[in-house]
Amino acid sequence: MTTLEARSPDLDALADTYDEQGFVLVKGLLTKEEAAEYRRRSHELLAGLKREDDPTWGSAAEAAMGQMTSLQHLHDAQFYDAAFTRLLTDPRFTDVAAAVLRTPNVQLHHTKMFVKPPENGSPFPPHQDHPFFPHENHKVAAAIFHFDDAPDAKGCVRIAPGSHREGPREHDPEGSYHLPDFPQDQLVPQEAEAGDVLFFTYLTVHSSGVNVSDEARTTWLVQFRDPEDTLIGDQHTHSLGQGLILAGTDPTGRAHTR
Template identity: 65%
Template structure:
């Protein structure tokens, strides 16, 4: 059962770090799986242009969309009750639906930062139930570019973003260094709402930072536009889809 204080903290601050959701051994296995998947794929660097401006020099990022289509390990993790039960409690819904997944690896010494932004700018929804879970498969202290958040920023609703060089908030108004760092250990999972302003710093350490992102929503929360479609989007991770009958024309 999810601790009620965890839910209250999430509702007030827009994020919560769940310690030790995975064991250290599980984290090492998932870390190895992430790097094995990326080794099989053609290298691609999704670093935003504004991120390099923020870094003041060249940086790198490795990533993979829809991780569950490349390894069954991630398909199993997506429906693990340790994850889905927390997601359901934080959303206040018994039903948890997939939006998308991504592997992110920040290489050692020059892993790309992310300027401050809201995920809502990339895939707005009508009821704003969308949440994110970042699984840490190795330690993420500040020098490895851990996630930074602005507590309570979710209460401001959707904010205007800058499209040039990425899709982020104005750098001068939302400096990365002013945000609260959320260092994590292998096995920890950071949950936050898609309205929470967040970003992450440069990985300056001598080890890569390896994470898996799972974005989820209440199935009754509909997209506000036809954007950011992903393979497997709409898969139920917990419970059922109450809108399924309507979609198929099975209800009067």
């Protein structure tokens, strides 16, 4: 089982699933109305800030078989709209985050908003998040909030169940860190509805397809960790608000972003 209802009283069962499979899709963590409001706010933010940079990976062209694709994004939405700040500390989210980390303490690493435009929204090739910000104990995870429906035609996230158990993998540094030889048949589409949240470890191999539908796909990625885990090196230390405690406390007392 890799799908659980939001606010499940058995968070231990959810954490067991996460440990075994490397991910869990929580249905209906947000209501449809809440998701629609966050979708509206997301698109208004992107339009108002007039972001023209495109974060599509260089290796995405290969995944899209050479066709031109595009992607809209925004780092640190919580610094532009208080609704996202509130969502970061919403117990519906932090209870699950704490459960999968198996600690009462949850610390923010960074956030990214992604909008895949209709018809040619950029894919992401198979990869782990680990190479971008490796930690000593690997207690780092992601949550993808779906603000609208994400069927496979919209380029939903694809997960390789159990792939986290092999630990860090060697990624190709050309263009972007990805796994060009990873078997595509091991990646399972995680179709989601508005309000669903997908949690997965930073060791889980994942990808996403091209949005070939006639509607945008809108998501918010939150990367979080156990504050007692330690970053290796100095990668990805620039995100605004990194180190913010979302639940519990920081037992280390470190007043920095590493």
